Amino acid sequence: MVIEYEGTRYSGFQIQDKGATIQGELETAIRKLTSEQTRVSGSGRTDAGVHAAYQVVSYLTESSLGLEKIKGGLNYYLPPDIAVKEVHFVAENFDVRRRAISREYSYHILNSKTRSPLARLQAWQVPYKLDIKLMEQAFKMLEGEHDFIAFASSLGPEIKKTVRRVNWTRLDIVEDRLILRIEANSFLTHQVRNTIGVLVELGRGTISMGEFGALFEAKTPGLAGPAAPACGLSLVRVNYREPFGS
Numbered sequence: 001m002v003i004e005y006e007g008t009r010y011s012g013f014q015i016q017d018k019g020a021t022i023q024g025e026l027e028t029a030i031r032k033l034t035s036e037q038t039r040v041s042g043s044g045r046t047d048a049g050v051h052a053a054y055q056v057v058s059y060l061t062e063s064s065l066g067l068e069k070i071k072g073g074l075n076y077y078l079p080p081d082i083a084v085k086e087v088h089f090v091a092e093n094f095d096v097r098r099r100a101i102s103r104e105y106s107y108h109i110l111n112s113k114t115r116s117p118l119a120r121l122q123a124w125q126v127p128y129k130l131d132i133k134l135m136e137q138a139f140k141m142l143e144g145e146h147d148f149i150a151f152a153s154s155l156g157p158e159i160k161k162t163v164r165r166v167n168w169t170r171l172d173i174v175e176d177r178l179i180l181r182i183e184a185n186s187f188l189t190h191q192v193r194n195t196i197g198v199l200v201e202l203g204r205g206t207i208s209m210g211e212f213g214a215l216f217e218a219k220t221p222g223l224a225g226p227a228a229p230a231c232g233l234s235l236v237r238v239n240y241r242e243p244f245g246s
Contacts, residue, residue, distance in 0.1 A: 022052075107124075120231070132173065149188070149220070150218035164188065198212065
């Protein structure tokens, strides 16, 4: 399934001991619709407050409901800040996370001294003058295969490698907004938010381009940053080699 959500009031995608989660809401809706107690898997684990325009999830079901019935039924039971956009049947052994070949994120910065009540939950207000050309130049440096350990907040025991391949980056200016987009085969913990945070530091003149470049040679997690707020970040695409259901 492809789902969309506004993540402000959630403690992230993955179920936790405390706080509402996207996974928890999905599993509750499935239970109400089909009476099945099942586990939902996601293509990625978004953090607390992060949004998704295109998150891919899967679960096993023995229900005889058709695709449209599942979509309509789940949307009936889900809260208004989560929606099922597409439903497909896939092979039982389909691994929604491991089969993904790339993920795309976008980050919105409101570069204005005046706050925007409408944008406050989906953009980071940065009231300082920024050297956008320098930020764009540094953003391009991320493209290709690099060791991004300095851009990770922490490394869990399951992380064996910190080399990632960034396929492309893009920085657009729309009025008083900067929209930064990045696609990679996968990302380390808080990698995107730390990247945005250090780019803003560069744009403000707090660090130099030389200091930014040195992050690629560093071997310690958490050197990049500080992490940009979660509110500006959205998962906008998850790509697979083959279309769903093929």
